[in-house]
Amino acid sequence: MRSGVEVRPMPEDRIRLERIVAERNTRQKHVWRARIVLLSAAGVGTMEIVRRTGQSKPTVWRWQARFAEAGVDGLLRDRTRPPGRKPLPSAVVRQVVTKTTTERPPEATHWTARAMARAVGIAASSVQKIWRDHGLKPHLVRTFKLSKDPQFEEKLVNVVGLYLNPPDKALILSVDEKSQIQALDRTQPGLPLKKGRCGTMTHDYKRHGTTTLFAALNVLDGSVIGRCMPRHRHQEFIRFLRTIDAQTPVELDLHLIIDNYRTHKHPEVLKWLERHPRFHLHFIPTSCSWLNQVERFFAEITRKRLRRGVFRSVTELEIAIHRYLADHNERARPFVWTAEPAAILEKVRRGKQALESQH
16 A cells, blocks of 8 residues: 555445445446455555456555545546547637538638638538537538419418318329430440449440320329320320320319429310310419429339439330339329428428528
8 A cells, every 4th residue: 555545444434335346236447446445444465456456556556545535435436537639719619600601612602621620720620520519511402492373372272182181082193294204225234233332334325215204193092194205295295184084983083283384284285174074183383393292203213213224215215114103003002191281381481581581
């Protein structure tokens, strides 16, 4: 034991120390600290304590001195240590946050960690920590568009009403066309997927023409009526309406949710609709493609079948599309619409307020 340090635990201290050693759930660092004190009180020499506890000589001396200074409680807590680096001044943190949210770097669209570090005079890792602590992600951007349709609320309530409360003896069809689908062939065959390597495909391609997919999504069961045609004029749209008419029960009314593309309002289309009174068109507001559920289907077919596909002709592309439609309809499931009109209108109101505050 070091000179000037006496380890003489009181009876109640000895009971606490023995309980710490015997308790199975005690943290191990507390166990060997208590053992050091008990062995020291029993007159065991320093080298023997080192051998029994597996700790170094300076460690034994440290906890002997800590017990003499603070008792058993001193063994159960660690002294706080000063940080390895001084924390950044709050003024520097505010400067980084302010510049990130209100300024842009010269000749660039957004801040990078290195650019901000040069501008403020701190390390890039410090900039990243400040951004992480404040939830800032200047490298990301999300797109949006608020509709300027003067009948926005009326059309929104009408379309969402069809989703949430469809009329009896009627089908709700979400209709649109995906135009300019390209039949792309790669210039070289890609390498297959294997352990440690993803599949590959060449960045360049050969164009073999385009097709347009007309699709009508049945909102009630998720099935899709689809047809590929070379163009998307009013003639092709009328042809697709005839397809819908032929593939749906004649006793049901058809409510078509559709966008404001001029082809859908062509005089010849309107004449055809007059001769087929069971068709009812419901136009979504302008700049609101998210309101048309068939867009969700277009996203799926693009991601699963088209984007990484290889097609050596338009015919091969159309065959692939129709096979996907057949497979989709065999296991069709509807997209469930849950947003109420009031909630959507409230979000639009907040968006307009945010825009007005910025401009």
